[in-house]
Amino acid sequence: MKMIVGLGNIGSKYAGTRHNTGFMAVEAFCEKNGIKLSQQKMDAIYGTGIVDGEKVMVVEPTTFMNESGRAVGPLMKFYKLNLDDLVVVYDDMDLHVGRIRLRNHGSAGGHNGIKSLIAHLGTDKFNRIKIGTDHPKHDSVVNYVLSKFSLEQQGPLAEALDKTVNALDEWVAGTDSQKLENEYN
Numbered sequence: 583m584k585m586i587v588g589l590g591n592i593g594s595k596y597a598g599t600r601h602n603t604g605f606m607a608v609e610a611f612c613e614k615n616g617i618k619l620s621q622q623k624m625d626a627i628y629g630t631g632i633v634d635g636e637k638v639m640v641v642e643p644t645t646f647m648n649e650s651g652r653a654v655g656p657l658m659k660f661y662k663l664n665l666d667d668l669v670v671v672y673d674d675m676d677l678h679v680g681r682i683r684l685r686n687h688g689s690a691g692g693h694n695g696i697k698s699l700i701a702h703l704g705t706d707k708f709n710r711i712k713i714g715t716d717h718p719k720h721d722s723v724v725n726y727v728l729s730k731f732s733l734e735q736q737g738p739l740a741e742a743l744d745k746t747v748n749a750l751d752e753w754v755a756g757t758d759s760q761k762l763e764n765e766y767n
Contacts, residue, residue: 583630583637584754585663586611587654589672589695591728592627592644600715601647601727603673603739604695607713607746608640614747624660625653634755650695651702658703669709669753670699671746673727677714680738682745683767685710686759709759711749713742 588608718726
């Protein structure tokens with residue numbers, strides 16, 4: 583089984599915000615692949631389905647961003663998944679809107695959701711897809727990530743979400759992580 587985790591903050595107050603880009607991407611993946619996020623377990627909402635012959639679990643932690651690892655770590659242990667079977671999708675201010683970047687390891691880079699995952703998984707060696715949100719120009723980081731994308735950013739965001747869904751489909755199908763990085767970075 584493969585596990586796809588989207589990071590974000592739970593609740594309608596945060597829907598469509600930059601910090602919920604991970605939720606947006608996995609929800610687009612679910613829509614394309616007929617997976618319903620309708621079950622709950624271990625501080626997460628999730629759904630399962632078969633994609634390209636592979637069982638896939640799509641997860642949205644209900645712990646809020648800064649405690650994402652509290653949901654993902656126990657799920658990984660419960661289902662006895664290897665780190666190679668995990669990919670985490672989240673927002674990244676160091677990338678322009680419309681860009682995505684795939685990595686299979688690395689530091690948290692200041693992202694509290696990733697810090698929590700590293701702490702609960704005990705390693706930084708897991709697959710991730712970062713989706714660009716740009717840096718705030720005049721706003722604090724907190725206000726910026728908790729605000730919605732501008733009208734001008736909607737088109738590039740939609741392109742990034744499409745690229746992310748395609749990358750996830752290829753990852754589930756077994757495409758090598760180095761090949762994916764070369765294709766999408």
